[in-house]
Every structure is written in structure tokens, then in C-alpha cells.
Amino acid sequence: MKCPHCPGSALVITERSNIEIDYCPQCRGVWLDRGELDKLVERSHHEYAPAHGNKGFERPPAGKRRKSSWLGELFD
Numbered sequence: 001m002k003c004p005h006c007p008g009s010a011l012v013i014t015e016r017s018n019i020e021i022d023y024c025p026q027c028r029g030v031w032l033d034r035g036e037l038d039k040l041v042e043r044s045h046h047e048y049a050p051a052h053g054n055k056g057f058e059r060p061p062a063g064k065r066r067k068s069s070w071l072g073e074l075f076d
Contacts, residue, residue, distance in 0.1 A: 001022065003024035003026065003027065003029060003031075004029075004031070005024065005027050005029050006024055006026045006027050006029075009024050009025065009026040009027070011023065011024055011031060012024075012025055017043065019032075019036050019039050019040060020033065020036065021036070
């Protein structure tokens with residue numbers, strides 16, 4: 001399949017977390033099939049939900065790194 005943004009570039013298909021992801025190596029665009037975004041969002045709710053009582057918007061202490069996002073696992 002060709003990239004909708006880059007006419008001469010073919011999409012590369014990869015699978016992460018049992019979800020097929022198409023991406024363009026030229027523009028780095030990501031294309032998902034129907035239902036795949038829903039799977040990603042659903043998975044993020046289960047794996048990265050803040051602990052009970054945590055608002056989820058607190059900043060990490062100075063000098064500490066933030067926890068990586070769930071998208072980081074899909075796109076490295």
C-alpha cells in the first residue's frame with residue numbers, strides 16, 4: 001500500500017502488541033486500520049491507568065525522569 005501523504009513511498013507494516021501498524025519511512029506517518037486505534041486506547045486504559053487516588057497529572061520530582069508513555073512501547 002502507498003502512503004497517502006508521500007505518493008512514491010510504500011508503507012511498511014509492523015506488528016506491536018498484536019496490533020498491525022502501517023508507517024511511512026519517508027514522512028514517518030502512522031496509519032491504522034479500522035478498530036486498531038480503539039485497541040490501543042483500550043490497552044492504554046488497562047496498562048497505564050493512574051493508581052487509585054493519583055490524579056495522573058502530577059509532575060515527577062526534580063531530577064527524576066517521567067515514566068515512558070504507552071505509545072513509546074509501540075514506536076521506538
